[in-house]
Amino acid sequence: EGCAGLRDNSPPTHAENRIAAAITGDYIARPCCNRAGCPFQERVRLNKIIATALSVALVAVPAISSASEQDSGFFASINGGIASNRISVQFDEGAAFDRQDSTYAVRGGYRWGATVNYGVEVGYTDLGSAEVTQANRYYFLGVKQKTAGVLVGANIQYDFDGSNWFTGVRGGWFQADNQLITLSGRNAESAMVDAVLKKDHSGYYAGANFGYKVTDGLRIGLAYDSYGTQLEIGNYKDKYRVETYSGFFEYVF
Numbered sequence: 001e002g003c004a005g006l007r008d009n010s011p012p013t014h015a016e017n018r019i020a021a022a023i024t025g026d027y028i029a030r031p032c033c034n035r036a037g038c039p040f041q042e043r044v045r046l047n048k049i050i051a052t053a054l055s056v057a058l059v060a061v062p063a064i065s066s067a068s069e070q071d072s073g074f075f076a077s078i079n080g081g082i083a084s085n086r087i088s089v090q091f092d093e094g095a096a097f098d099r100q101d102s103t104y105a106v107r108g109g110y111r112w113g114a115t116v117n118y119g120v121e122v123g124y125t126d127l128g129s130a131e132v133t134q135a136n137r138y139y140f141l142g143v144k145q146k147t148a149g150v151l152v153g154a155n156i157q158y159d160f161d162g163s164n165w166f167t168g169v170r171g172g173w174f175q176a177d178n179q180l181i182t183l184s185g186r187n188a189e190s191a192m193v194d195a196v197l198k199k200d201h202s203g204y205y206a207g208a209n210f211g212y213k214v215t216d217g218l219r220i221g222l223a224y225d226s227y228g229t230q231l232e233i234g235n236y237k238d239k240y241r242v243e244t245y246s247g248f249f250e251y252v253f
Helices: 014-024 039-071
Strands: 073-085 096-098 100-112 117-135 140-159 165-185 192-213 218-233 236-252
Touching: 073 117, 073 218, 100 140, 100 236, 117 165, 117 236, 140 192, 140 218, 165 218, 192 236
Parallel strands: none
Antiparallel strands: 073 100, 073 236, 096 117, 100 117, 117 140, 140 165, 165 192, 192 218, 218 236
């Protein structure tokens, strides 16, 4: 089994290598010959490559785990900005629309760190109100619609390599508390509330953000969100959405 031309003080034979492999699981470090393409030389070389790769992996895994643990944790955020209400109310010509109002949202949840961070969230948002009015010298009519509610969903966040910038998306279920308030009178100053109608509706929300990590815990940025809901009162039904443009602060614990 040995290589031809080996002397008594020669390196180990192929047979000796087989015995070493059976006992230790590896071949003797020295090949039995120096022939090009010797299978035992190739096996030794392959073992060295595998050992090097395993060493690199053992060093890299703790580093990746450490980064993931650093990005994992509970978070809380607050948004504040402008809401644009897309509701449509049937009025005669000459009606005045005021669809924009201030808005805010608070969220909390947990995010797991990974190549792309992912998490769950719950929160509450007040989307402000929209108002439609119609008036002449004899009367004033007004309809004000308010939307607020709770949300439950998930989020994904991606951190750009080598910088503190990040971007993310989110979405989920939105339980809206919708109110429709009607007013009437001789003019806007003397108008009185005729009725307040309330109706809950399950809808959706979806959004995206872009921000910067000020510190390991504090993050700031800009966000866009769209909330879909429906106003249903008697025979009147209207599916509509409210879009928000806001700035936010987020703290990761």
